[in-house]
Amino acid sequence: xxxxxxxxxxxxxxxxxxxxxxxxxxxxxxxxxxxxxxxxxxxxxxxxxxxxxxxxxxxxxxxxxxxxxxxxxxxxxxxxxxxxxxxxxxxxxxxxxxxxxxxxxxxxxxxxxxxxxxxxxxxxxxxxxxxxxxxxxxxxxxxxxxxxxxxxxxxxxxxxxxxxxxxxxxxxxxxxxxxxxxxxxxxxxxxxxxxxxxxxxxxxxxxxxxxxxxxxxxxxxxxxxxxxxxxxxxxxxxxxxxx
Amino acid sequence: xxxxxxxxxxxxxxxxxxxxxxxxxxxxxxxxxxxxxxxxxxxxxxxxxxxxxxxxxxxxxxxxxxxxxxxxxxxxxxxxxxxxxxxxxxxxxxxxxxxxxxxxxxxxxxxxxxxxxxxxxxxxxxxxxxxxxxxxxxxxxxxxxxxxxxxxxxxxxxxxxxxxxxxxxxxxxxxxxxxxxxxxxxxxxxxxxxxxxxxxxxxxxxxxxxxxxxxxxxxxxxxxxxxxxxxxxxxxxxxxxxx
DNA sequence: TCGAGAATAGAACGATGTTCGAGAATGTCA
DNA sequence: TGACATTCTCGAACATCGTTCTATTCTCGA
Numbered sequence: 001x002x003x004x005x006x007x008x009x010x011x012x013x014x015x016x017x018x019x020x021x022x023x024x025x026x027x028x029x030x031x032x033x034x035x036x037x038x039x040x041x042x043x044x045x046x047x048x049x050x051x052x053x054x055x056x057x058x059x060x061x062x063x064x065x066x067x068x069x070x071x072x073x074x075x076x077x078x079x080x081x082x083x084x085x086x087x088x089x090x091x092x093x094x095x096x097x098x099x100x101x102x103x104x105x106x107x108x109x110x111x112x113x114x115x116x117x118x119x120x121x122x123x124x125x126x127x128x129x130x131x132x133x134x135x136x137x138x139x140x141x142x143x144x145x146x147x148x149x150x151x152x153x154x155x156x157x158x159x160x161x162x163x164x165x166x167x168x169x170x171x172x173x174x175x176x177x178x179x180x181x182x183x184x185x186x187x188x189x190x191x192x193x194x195x196x197x198x199x200x201x202x203x204x205x206x207x208x209x210x211x212x213x214x215x216x217x218x219x220x221x222x223x224x225x226x227x228x229x230x231x232x233x234x235x236x237x238x239x240x241x242x243x
Numbered sequence: 244x245x246x247x248x249x250x251x252x253x254x255x256x257x258x259x260x261x262x263x264x265x266x267x268x269x270x271x272x273x274x275x276x277x278x279x280x281x282x283x284x285x286x287x288x289x290x291x292x293x294x295x296x297x298x299x300x301x302x303x304x305x306x307x308x309x310x311x312x313x314x315x316x317x318x319x320x321x322x323x324x325x326x327x328x329x330x331x332x333x334x335x336x337x338x339x340x341x342x343x344x345x346x347x348x349x350x351x352x353x354x355x356x357x358x359x360x361x362x363x364x365x366x367x368x369x370x371x372x373x374x375x376x377x378x379x380x381x382x383x384x385x386x387x388x389x390x391x392x393x394x395x396x397x398x399x400x401x402x403x404x405x406x407x408x409x410x411x412x413x414x415x416x417x418x419x420x421x422x423x424x425x426x427x428x429x430x431x432x433x434x435x436x437x438x439x440x441x442x443x444x445x446x447x448x449x450x451x452x453x454x455x456x457x458x459x460x461x462x463x464x465x466x467x468x469x470x471x472x473x474x475x476x477x478x479x480x481x482x483x484x485x486x
Numbered sequence: 487t488c489g490a491g492a493a494t495a496g497a498a499c500g501a502t503g504t505t506c507g508a509g510a511a512t513g514t515c516a
Numbered sequence: 517t518g519a520c521a522t523t524c525t526c527g528a529a530c531a532t533c534g535t536t537c538t539a540t541t542c543t544c545g546a
Contacts, residue, residue, distance in 0.1 A: 015494060015541070040533065051495035053537085058493095062534065124367055124410070127417035129438070134447060141449040153468075154449075155456040159411065160469025167367070167410015168402065174370030195372070204377060206384040206397075213398040225396075226403025232479065233472030258510075258525065283502065294526035296506085301524095305503065 016050030020058045020068075023048065027069045031118045035177070036066070067130055070122045073112050075132040078139070081108035094146065095238045099231050101143040106165050109136065110223050113169035117177055120169035128162070137162060147238040157234050164230055172219050189215050259293030263301045263311075266291065270312045274361045278420070279309070310373055313365045316355055318375040321382070324351035337389065338481045342474050344386040349408050352379065353466050356412035360420055363412035371405070380405060390481040400477050407473055415462050432458050 026047050030039045041062060045052045059065045081087070081104055090097065113120040128137055140161055144154040179188040193211045201208050269290050273282050284305060288295045302308045324330070327347055333340065356363040371380055383404055387397040422431040436454045444451050 018494080041535085042533080045495095053496065053535095054494050056535075121367055124364055124413040124417065127414065127421060129421070134439075134442065134450065138447050138449050141453065145449060145452075151453070151456050155453050155460065156465050156468035157472070158453075159414065159465060160407070160472055163411030163414045163469065164403070164407045165410070166414065167408070168406030170367040170413075171370065171402065171406045171409065174367065178370060178372070196377075199377065204381050206381050206388060207377065209388075210384065210394070210398050210401075213394050217398065222399050222402060225399035226406065226473075229400070229403055229476030229480075230469075230472050232476045236475065237472075261525085284504085285502075288526095296504090296527065297525050299504075 014049075016048060016054070018048060018050055018054055018058065023055060023058055023065070024069050024072055027065055028073065028116065031069065032116055036118050036122065039066075041065075066122055067126050070119060070126060071130040071132045073116055073119055074109065074123075074130070074136055077108045077112035078105070078132060078136055080111075081105045081139075084108070095148065095235055098143045098146040098238075099235050101146075102140055102161060102234075103227065103231060105136065105139055105143070106161060106227055107224070109165055110169055110220070113166075113173060114219065117173045120166055120173045123166045124170055144234065147234065149234070149238055153234075153237055157230075157237075161227075161230060164226065168223055168226060172223070176219075186215070189217075257292075259291060259297070261291060261293055261297055261301065266298060266301055266308070267312050267315055270308055271316065271359065274312065275359055279361050279365065282309075284308075309365055310369050313362060313369060314373040314375045316359055316362055317352065317366075317373070317379055320351045320355035321348070321375060321379055323354075324348045324382075327351070338391065338478055341386045341389040341481075342478050344389075345383055345404060345477075346470065346474060348379070348382055348386070349404060349470055350467070352408055353412055353463070356409075356416060357462065360416045363409055363416045366409045367413055387477065390477065392477070392481055396477075396480055400473075400480075404470075404473060407469065411466055411469060415466070419462075429458070432460075 023044070027039060027044055030044060030047060034043075039062075041055055042052055045055060048055075055065070059068065084104055086100070086104060089100075092100070113123075123133070126133075128134060137158060141154060141158045144157050149157060175192065176188070179191050181188075183191075193214055196204070196207050196214075197211060199207070266287070270282060270287055273287060273290060277286075282305075284298055285295055288298060291298075298308070302311065324347055329343070329347060332343075335343070356366075366376070369376075371377060380401060384397055384401045387400050392400060418435065419431070422434050424431075426434075436457055439447070439450050439457075440454060442450070
């Protein structure tokens with residue numbers, strides 16, 4: 001990865017060679033391991049084997065570092081959605097195909113937030129300003145346009161979908177984050193459920209009734225179920241069915 | 244508000260009398276004005292007219308302070324939803340009345356995030372562990388149960404709704420936050436649109452086509468439109484219509 | 487060979503969250 | 517009333533972080 005460096009025979013301290021890609025990759029590694037708070041510029045510099053000040057030559061500050069790391073992962077998810085084999089399938093009506101497009105893109109981003117627990121929250125922090133976030137929004141919007149929706153329906157629907165994705169993903173990440181890692185999935189879910197059951201069983205009767213449902217649930221299925229609710233509403237708007 | 248205090252005639256420095264409610268109220272004021280980053284414990288102590296260390300007697304740290312402030316606002320929104328005059332209306336079927344319940348609660352929380360721009364993001368950070376967040380979730384879940392949905396549908400639907408609310412609210416808050424205040428609403432929207440139009444007009448053709456739509460949009464209407472998409476999907480699940 | 491720009495390095499600064507112990511106010515009991 | 521414990525206040529001190537600044541090293545072309 002790093003270009004060959006002829007180390008001087010004297011005992012001068014080694015000099016690191018950095019690049020923006022390397023910095024972002026290492027930052028993502030630390031973020032996945034220690035979370036947003038665990039990422040410090042000193043820790044990053046140490047992990048890179050370089051000095052603290054050097055990072056500022058590539059990046060304006062921690063905020064921009066987070067933005068770029070976030071944007072790179074959104075871009076990767078977008079590229080993965082592009083090369084999805086299900087993208088080539090052309091069955092169904094135009095509306096159904098467009099809805100499947102939205103579904104595929106949304107799922108690709110959700111998968112990325114599952115692999116990087118800090119990503120969803122950071123997406124909310126920085127908004128939709130970064131280049132790949134705009135591309136993501138553009139692609140969802142085009143699919144809604146292909147469904148034949150009103151301009152207003154396209155606009156409202158696109159923000160509804162992107163808001164749902166980031167919102168549910170962030171919610172799940174927060175839930176999974178407070179659970180103890182280094183533990184099996186059922187154990188983690190059990191921990192969280194115990195926290196619920198500790199509350200008043202009559203005031204929180206419904207939550208209590210959901211305990212078993214939560215123990216056997218899967219984040220991806222849950223996400224897809226809610227997404228399909230939105231999509232069915234959009235499809236119905238497109239096909240002009242009455243309520 | 245503060246109990247009468249006989250100030251000693253000598254020149255001893257005045258001693259402040261605090262309370263948790265007062266601390267939270269002042270914290271919310273600062274948060275509304277300066278955002279989460281603008282809230283510092285020193286600034287809070289100064290605004291309270293007290294010492295820095297005193298805050299730690301009432302609160303374990305900044306995280307808990309944020310949690311409590313957040314929870315108090317969720318509780319206020321919930322109480323407001325309870326006393327909503329539309330709650331007493333009993334028209335329509337059971338399913339329609341339950342859907343209206345969900346709508347009313349979701350809108351109450353959304354209104355609160357509009358008045359406190361930092362709230363939505365903080366809701367995402369701390370997850371659904373705080374007491375009033377649980378109550379909020381419980382109330383949505385009960386309404387979905389009243390619609391006659393499956394346990395799984397109740398579970399998936401409740402997280403879909405709560406995730407949508409927090410997600411869209413956080414997205415809108417991030418958007419409004421990066422715009423310059425001290426400026427009229429149309430001017431702010433114009434600023435944001437200009438940022439979009441600065442991008443490539445062919446790669447981002449759809450976003451360009453949404454410029455006019457965005458200039459004339461209203462956050463509350465946009466939020467309601469997406470929420471109704473979700474609700475219509477839930478109602479259709481409850482009434483057992485086929486896709 | 488030399489000089490200008492690219493890139494690295496780390497000390498120093500200011501701000502922040504948190505800890506800690508001393509002290510003042512308040513209430514209690516003999 | 518006086519002594520004691522508890523509750524509450526206060527700010528110095530500490531550790532850490534993001535950022536700035538400047539000196540230094542490396543690279544490459546003239």
